[in-house]
Amino acid sequence: MKKAFIWDLDGTLLDSYDAILLGLEEMYSHFGLTFYREEVKAFILRYSVKELLLQLSQKEQIPLEELNAVRANSLREKNAHIQLMEGAREILEWGQQAGIAQFVYTHKGDNAFAVLDDLGISEYFVEVLTGDSGFARKPHPEAIVYLMEKYDLSQKATYYIGDRLLDAETAQAAGIKSLNLTVASSTNNTYIESLLAIKEVVG
Structure with missing residues (x-):
């Protein structure tokens, strides 16, 4: 078999979690949001980055496509950290x-x-x-x-x-x-x- x-x-x-968190921290900073690293890490480990961005979009009234665009650019820059x-x-x-x-x-x-x-x-x-x-x-x-x-x-x-x-x-x-x-x-x-x-x- x-x-x-x-x-x-x-x-x-x-x-890759450090690279992911670096990218997310940059995204939060871009939109003037406070980044709580351990809370964010715990959330994405239990659920996903996609769910994090969805909830953040709803809570902060930021279009999801804007969050995704900023994060995608940051992630490309962070590939070297993985x-x-x-x-x-x-x-x-x-x-x-x-x-x-x-x-x-x-x-x-x-x-x-x-x-x-x-x-x-x-x-x-x-x-x-x-x-x-x-x-x-x-x-x-x-x-x-x-x-x-x-x-x-x-x-x-x-x-x-x-x-x-x-x-x-x-x-x-x-x-x-x-x-x-x-x-x-x-x-x-x-x-x-x-x-x-x-x-x-x-x-």
């Missing part, structure tokens, strides 16, 4: 050598393609789905189901690897297993303390 990994990006393969998580390249290489099909499903926008290219890891993935690919957002399983049907992946041998409760919930909704860097082990999810621990769980 062929194994498959579907990867989240931010906080999983990419050490690094790989410890062990990311090694575990991707191990997966490739082991014949594991690897994919990405992230809420990150199409900016993700440039980041993956810059970091030199695009070659590891069969297909990359982003927040701009048109699928329902997590925890809806639509994107996962699409990949499983397109590539004939087995529910028993497919893992969604992430760093948030939202990722574990998405895997459960799709009927697959999850490996998670922050969520405690349960029937459907296995907590991993590092990316390299995946070898022990799946190997």
